Amino acid sequence: xxxxIVLEIARYAPERDDKPSFQSFEVPLRKEWVVLDALxxxxxxxxxxxxxRWSCRMGICGSCGMMVNGEPKLTxxxxxxxxxxxxxxxxxxxxxxxxxxxxxxxLSDFLVKLQKVKPWLIHPNQPPLSAGEFLxxxxxxxxxxxxxxxxxxxxxxxxxPVVGLDQEFVGPAALALAQRYNLDNRDQGSAERLATLAxxxxxxxxxxxxxxxxxxxxxxxPAGAIQQYKLTAALDWVKSFILPRGHKDAPxxxxxx
Amino acid sequence: xxxxxxxILLVGGGGAGLRAAIAAAxxxxxxxxxxxxxxxxxxxxxxxxxxxxxxxAKPDDxxxxxxxxxxxxxxxxxxxxxxxxxxxxxPLELLQLERWGxxxxxxxxxxxxxxxxxxxxxxxxxxAADKTGFHMLHTxxxxxLKYQPxxxxxxxxxxxxxxxxxxxxxxxxxxxxxxxxxxxxxKAVILCTGGCGRVFPxxxxxxxxxxxxxxxxxRAGAPLKDMEFVQYHPTGLPFTGxxxxxxxxxxxxxxxxKDGYRYLQDYDLGKPQPTPVLRSMELGPRDRLSxxxxxxxxxxxxxxxxxGPVVHLDLRHLGEKLINAKLPFVRELCVKYQNIDPVTELxxxxxxxxxxxxxxxTDINGATPMAGLYAAGEVACVSINxxxxxxxxxxxxxxxxxxxxxxAAAEFAASQKAPNGSVWTQATNEVLRLEQQYLHKTxxxxxxxxxxxxxxxxxxxxxxxxxxxxxxKQARQKIQELQERFENVGLDDHGRTFNTxxxxxxxxxxxxxxxxxIIECALYRAESRGAHQxxxxxxxxxxxxxAHSLVRRSxxxxxxxxxxxxxxxxxxxxxxxxxxxxxxxxxxxxxx
Numbered sequence: 001x002x003x004x005i006v007l008e009i010a011r012y013a014p015e016r017d018d019k020p021s022f023q024s025f026e027v028p029l030r031k032e033w034v035v036l037d038a039l040x041x042x043x044x045x046x047x048x049x050x051x052x053r054w055s056c057r058m059g060i061c062g063s064c065g066m067m068v069n070g071e072p073k074l075t076x077x078x079x080x081x082x083x084x085x086x087x088x089x090x091x092x093x094x095x096x097x098x099x100x101x102x103x104x105x106x107l108s109d110f111l112v113k114l115q116k117v118k119p120w121l122i123h124p125n126q127p128p129l130s131a132g133e134f135l136x137x138x139x140x141x142x143x144x145x146x147x148x149x150x151x152x153x154x155x156x157x158x159x160x161p162v163v164g165l166d167q168e169f170v171g172p173a174a175l176a177l178a179q180r181y182n183l184d185n186r187d188q189g190s191a192e193r194l195a196t197l198a199x200x201x202x203x204x205x206x207x208x209x210x211x212x213x214x215x216x217x218x219x220x221x222p223a224g225a226i227q228q229y230k231l232t233a234a235l236d237w238v239k240s241f242i243l244p245r246g247h248k249d250a251p252x253x254x255x256x257x
Numbered sequence: 258x259x260x261x262x263x264x265i266l267l268v269g270g271g272g273a274g275l276r277a278a279i280a281a282a283x284x285x286x287x288x289x290x291x292x293x294x295x296x297x298x299x300x301x302x303x304x305x306x307x308x309x310x311x312x313x314a315k316p317d318d319x320x321x322x323x324x325x326x327x328x329x330x331x332x333x334x335x336x337x338x339x340x341x342x343x344x345x346x347x348p349l350e351l352l353q354l355e356r357w358g359x360x361x362x363x364x365x366x367x368x369x370x371x372x373x374x375x376x377x378x379x380x381x382x383x384x385a386a387d388k389t390g391f392h393m394l395h396t397x398x399x400x401x402l403k404y405q406p407x408x409x410x411x412x413x414x415x416x417x418x419x420x421x422x423x424x425x426x427x428x429x430x431x432x433x434x435x436x437x438x439x440x441x442x443x444k445a446v447i448l449c450t451g452g453c454g455r456v457f458p459x460x461x462x463x464x465x466x467x468x469x470x471x472x473x474x475x476r477a478g479a480p481l482k483d484m485e486f487v488q489y490h491p492t493g494l495p496f497t498g499x500x501x502x503x504x505x506x507x508x509x510x511x512x513x514x515k516d517g518y519r520y521l522q523d524y525d526l527g528k529p530q531p532t533p534v535l536r537s538m539e540l541g542p543r544d545r546l547s548x549x550x551x552x553x554x555x556x557x558x559x560x561x562x563x564x565g566p567v568v569h570l571d572l573r574h575l576g577e578k579l580i581n582a583k584l585p586f587v588r589e590l591c592v593k594y595q596n597i598d599p600v601t602e603l604x605x606x607x608x609x610x611x612x613x614x615x616x617x618x619t620d621i622n623g624a625t626p627m628a629g630l631y632a633a634g635e636v637a638c639v640s641i642n643x644x645x646x647x648x649x650x651x652x653x654x655x656x657x658x659x660x661x662x663x664x665a666a667a668e669f670a671a672s673q674k675a676p677n678g679s680v681w682t683q684a685t686n687e688v689l690r691l692e693q694q695y696l697h698k699t700x701x702x703x704x705x706x707x708x709x710x711x712x713x714x715x716x717x718x719x720x721x722x723x724x725x726x727x728x729x730k731q732a733r734q735k736i737q738e739l740q741e742r743f744e745n746v747g748l749d750d751h752g753r754t755f756n757t758x759x760x761x762x763x764x765x766x767x768x769x770x771x772x773x774x775i776i777e778c779a780l781y782r783a784e785s786r787g788a789h790q791x792x793x794x795x796x797x798x799x800x801x802x803x804a805h806s807l808v809r810r811s812x813x814x815x816x817x818x819x820x821x822x823x824x825x826x827x828x829x830x831x832x833x834x835x836x837x838x839x840x841x842x843x844x845x846x847x848x849x
Contacts, residue, residue, distance in 0.1 A: 015752050032496050044706035048749030048758040053296075055463040058499045058590060060391055061300045077593050100434055101755040107297060111411075119399045121358035133355045135367030141360060148360050148392065152299050177399075184358060 005029040005080055007038055009050065010092040011102055020099065022090070035075040035091060036064055039103075051102035059217060062153035066103050067092040072155035072215045094158040096167075110154055113170050116196050117178035122189025134186040147180035147225050149218045156212035156222055162205055169205040170196065172212035172222030179225040182232070190236070198233040206230075258684060259439045263291040263408065264670045265663075266428065266443035268415050268470060270298030272306075272390070272655035273634025273662075274449030275397040276350075277623075280663025282404045288667055292401075293410040293430055293441065295465060295760070299398045302451050302463045303655065306390025307502035307586060309382035310652035312347035314371050318379040320344045321847055327650060328828050330376040330542050331614075331643020332787035333803065334483065337826040339621050339639045343650075343657050350656035351383050359396040360385050372583075373507040374649045376542040376835075378535055382649040387502050387586040393652060410441070414760050415469065417687045418446065418477040418630070419680040425477060425629035426676035429687040433760065436753025438691060440684035444670035445629050447662050448474060448617060449655075452635040453771045455764075457610040458713035461493055461500040467764035468771035470636035474617040475770060479625045480807040482638040482821070484771070485778035485789045486614035488646055489722055491546035493609025494595050495564035501587055501606055503648040505599075506539035508583050511571040512546070513603070514558040520568070524549040527836025534837060541835045544645040544788040547608035551722050562605065569603040576600075608722060612651065614642040614788065615778070618807060618821075623662025629669065633662040640805065643823075644787020695759050701747025705761050708746065709768070712739050716772050720779050725793045729780040736772050740814070743769060770810070777816045778806040799830050 004026050012020035025046060027038045036054055043050045054064040057076040064075045069083065069090050083089050097105035123134075156172035157163045163171055178197055182190045197203055206226045213223040265281045267274045270292045281290045292298065313323050323344040328335050355361055355369065362370040362384050374382040385392035401407050413430040419440065420426065427442030450470030454462025475481050491512070492501040506512070509532055514520040519529040519538065526545060527537035534540065550568060553559055559566035572580060572587070577600045580588055584599075591599050616638035623631040623639075634655045641654060719732020743766060750758040784798035785791050804820035811817065827847045 013752055014754055043758075044704075048705070049752070051750075051755050051757050053757075055296060055300050055465050056302065056305050057464065057497065058305060059593065060388070060586075061296075061302075061304050061463060063296065063300050101752075104755050106434075107411075111297075114399075115402045118403070120403045121356070121400075123356075126356060129349055129352050129356070133352055133361075133369055136363055137367045138363050138365060140367070141363055145360060148395075149388075150395075151304075151391070152297075152395075181358065184360075186356075186358065 002029055005038070005083070006088045007042070008088055008090045009103070012099055013101055029080055031081055033080050035066070035068055035073070035078045035080060035089065038080060039075065039091070051104055053104055060151060062151035065094050065153045065155045065158070067095055067158065072158040074153060074155070074217050077217060094154060096158055096163045097154070107154070109167070110152070110157065110171070110174070113174045114152070114177065117170065117174050118189060118193050119174070119177040119181060121181060121184065121187050122192055123186055124188070136185055140185045144180045144183035147176045147183065147220060150177055150220045151218055153217065155215045155217065159211040159215040161209055161211070162207055166201065166205060168201040170202050172226070175203060175206070175229070176220055176222040176225040179229050182229070194233065194236060197229060203230050203233060258688060260442060260681070260684070261439065262442045262675065264288040264444050265290045265666050266441060266446045267292040267449055268428065268446060269301070269449035269451060269634070269636070270294035270409070271301030271449060271451055271634065272303035272393055272397060272652060273659035274298070274301070274447070275401050276656050276659030277447050277449060277633055277663035277666070278401060278407050279397070279404060280660040281667040282406050284664055284667035285671065286406055288406060288670060289408065290406050291408040291410060291441065291443070293413045293415060293428065295412065295414045295433070297411050298409070299395060301394060302466055303390045303394040305461070305463060305500070306393070306652055307387045307500060308504035308507070309372060309374060309384035309389045309649045310351055310393070311374065311377065311382050311647070311649040312351040312653055313344065313381050314348055314369055314383065315380065318381050322378045323381060325828060325846060326377050327641060327647055328643070329831070329833050330647040331645055332797065332833060333799070333830040334486070334640065334643030334786060334805070334823055336640050336824040337828060338824050339641050341826060342621055343641045343654065346657045347653035350653060350660060354393060354396055354656065357396050357400045360392055362386065372504060373533055373535055373540060374647070375503050375506065375540050376536060376647040377649070384504065387504050387584050390652060414763065415473060416691060416763060418473050419676070419683050420477050420627070421677060421679045423628060425627055426680050429684050431691070433755055436756055438688045440680065442676040442680060444673040444675070445631060445666035447623065447631040447633060447666050448636050449632070449634050449659065450636045452613040453768065454610050454613070456713065456716055456768045456772050456775070458710070458717050459493070459498050460610040461490060461498055462610070467768050469764065469767050470632065471616055471774070472767035472770040474625065474630065474632065475774065475810045477627065477630070479627045479630055480618045480809045481615060481774050482618035482805050482807055483615035483640060483778070484774040484808055485782050485806060486644050486787060487610060487720070487775065488543055488612040488614060488788050489547035489608040490543055490611035491550060491608050492570055492606040494590070495562055495567055495605055495607055497594055498609045499590050499594055500609070500611065501570060501590070501604060502584070503543070505570060505572055505584055505587050507533060508579065509533050509575050510539060512539050513569040513571050514553055515560045516558065520553050520558065521546065521549055524552065525836065536839045537836050542645055542647060545835065547722055548790060550608050560605070565607060567605040567607045570606045571603050572599045573601060573603070612646055614638065614640070614644065614646055618805070621661070622665035623658050624665055629673070631662040631666045633658040644789060695748055695762055696751055698747065701745055703742050703746045705746060705758065705765055708739055708743055709765050712736065712769060712772055715739070716775065720776050723790045723792050724779050725791060726780065729776055733773070733776045733780065736769060736776060740769050740773070773816060774808045777818055778808050781818045782806060803830060
């Protein structure tokens with residue numbers, strides 16, 4: 001194994017630069033190092049101005065997503081050695097997001113989209129806590145569990161060509177999280193979410209490219225969630241003419257004994 | 258300079274901070290509540306918690322047993338009135354989270370499922386696979402999105418608490434994206450910034466865990482409590498320090514030395530059985546297991562690696578099906594970060610700094626001795642964790658004391674006038690300090706990473722799993738030198754936009770203060786208790802030290818330590834016993 005590897009890193013400081021450029025750094029190539037370790041090496045030893053986000057370095061906080069050789073990746077989970085000997089690894093900010101500086105992108109738009117789909121449990125008139133938990137069988141949990149694994153790393157937005165063409169598209173992660181609550185037997189909010197989801201910028205914006213699912217580091221399968229919801233939404237749209245309100249049987253509530 | 262004002266200000270948007278924000282907003286929807294966090298809230302370190310959250314849930318369990326386990330696990334350093342409130346409210350808080358949508362694991366009939374955990378007499382740990390913290394944090398974060406009165410300051414870094422007339426009245430913070438420095442005033446401030454694991458070289462803690470809130474509080478005049486009690490978790494992956502949850506042992510994992518021998522049987526932790534026995538062997542408390550590792554290493558029975566000695570965690574006999582169902586994240590982490598599959602291979606593990614039992618001293622409602630200042634979660638020391646926290650008590654602690662602090666701060670804020678003008682001068686001075694000391698200074702010669710590494714090595718050598726007077730004094734001297742060298746720190750980055758190097762420098766300043774406090778408290782506590790083991794004072798000394806350390810910083814930077822008696826209600830100090838039959842004690846030792 002070679003003992004060095006070159007990183008070509010996108011640099012951009014709005015106070016100084018008109019447009020991004022690349023800067024090369026040679027770093028030690030160690031078998032246990034991920035791309036993030038190389039960035040930390042550069043920041044600590046070579047150039048303290050290199051700018052990126054990171055925190056947990058165990059693939060759960062969702063901070064350190066970047067384009068690595070053109071692919072959206074969590075850099076804490078991407079080994080340098082997976083790019084072979086003597087290779088150059090190109091690191092860029094996540095595609096389709098405004099760049100704040102170097103490898104840091106703006107997340108504010110994603111948070112607006114997330115809030116829009118009402119990703120919280122909607123269940124008016126809950127019994128008091130003393131009545132115990134809502135019942136939910138392991139099978140009912142399995143219906144939505146996969147979609148609850150989203151870490152908001154936004155890799156799926158950087159992979160989605162629709163996001164690239166239409167900045168208003170709600171996008172894979174937010175749609176998957178909406179579906180996570182819609183499929184939860186404790187939730188009664190699918191009607192409230194319908195307007196946002198069944199909008200041209202909601203599920204109908206998705207052209208089912210499936211890149212979101214391919215790049216998701218947590219196997220959430222946003223593409224599957226969206227396709228599933230397209231079916232439900234089409235049915236709900238029909239039902240909304242027939243039934244005054246509500247689409248789902250109320251979940252069972254039982255006192256905890 | 259811009260000044261923004263709110264009624265309640267949360268510093269930190271993890272489990273405790275978000276729970277406190279919701280509590281305050283629910284007490285009085287007219288209150289203006291703001292969450293200031295140096296990362297987007299869903300990036301907070303609560304996200305990394307794995308195994309579960311303890312709360313009595315089943316008919317065969319009792320609040321008294323949870324209390325006894327917590328108190329004996331904490332080697333009698335817990336305040337028992339706080340523990341009693343905690344065990345009573347924990348199940349309700351976990352239930353509340355269920356109502357907000359947390360995907361807890363379930364029994365076949367749909368009720369909440371619970372698992373065993375270290376040091377616990379009964380199964381009472383609620384879990385969402387082995388990503389419990391992740392699910393709790395995202396549930397809380399998503400729930401806060403529906404509360405209109407909660408304003409968020411995402412990616413704002415707090416540099417100072419504003420204090421006037423002994424009352425905390427807000428903060429100075431840097432908006433990281435723009436570099437703009439501004440004052441945010443409030444009638445009450447709640448610190449929920451988490452722990453300080455990054456003071457040490459090898460830790461499960463995220464990069465953001467720098468003891469910010471502890472240092473902010475201490476600089477403002479509030480005492481820190483019990484800072485000598487640092488928890489080493491017995492099972493971290495070498496090199497990365499990634500945590501392998503205690504749930505792996507609760508589900509039946511074995512700890513093996515280099516000979517494949519379940520060595521914990523040699524350390525008063527019971528006899529090995531094929532399946533897990535509560536409060537026994539692998540289900541002993543974390544302090545005892547980490548100490549056993551050091552002894553085992555001294556006997557030459559660990560396995561040397563390039564990242565230090567390790568032992569093995571063996572899950573192979575549990576089978577692929579159980580591992581996938583109950584420990585999917587353990588498998589994912591091992592495969593992705595260690596390139597081994599626990600279904601067929603042994604996991605190399607070693608003790609790793611995981612949790613700070615100490616923190617900002619608070620009462621049972623999260624109130625510090627300073628008016629207007631509250632703290633909850635790992636940054637605080639109530640204390641329910643005493644000298645050693647039990648696994649799965651920290652997540653419910655965030656909820657119970659987050660909610661309590663939120664309520665108490667909301668009530669306090671209702672009776673307060675808006676902050677007065679004198680904080681303006683303080684805020685202006687703070688802006689000048691940041692500019693002169695960091696942004697405009699070009700003469701600094703010390704590199705942040707160098708100082709940080711020296712600090713980490715120093716504290717591990719001087720105040721690790723075992724300490725003694727000489728090693729502590731040496732560490733104290735060295736950290737003092739590093740404080741002086743830190744005055745001469747120099748930045749490469751003098752830009753305003755997203756200056757992460759400036760943030761790292763400020764975090765290093767906080768960590769140096771925290772390191773000093775840890776060493777100072779460890780030096781004065783001339784006994785061994787829980788996670789604080791002095792080789793020169795190997796016995797617990799209730800005569801002198803059944804008391805919390807309080808460490809204060811004076812304006813010249815010097816520290817002083819005094820003591821506050823531990824509150825005992827129903828469980829007089831006794832001997833910690835683990836192994837078969839030890840669970841019986843939990844039913845017998847309560848006195849009225």
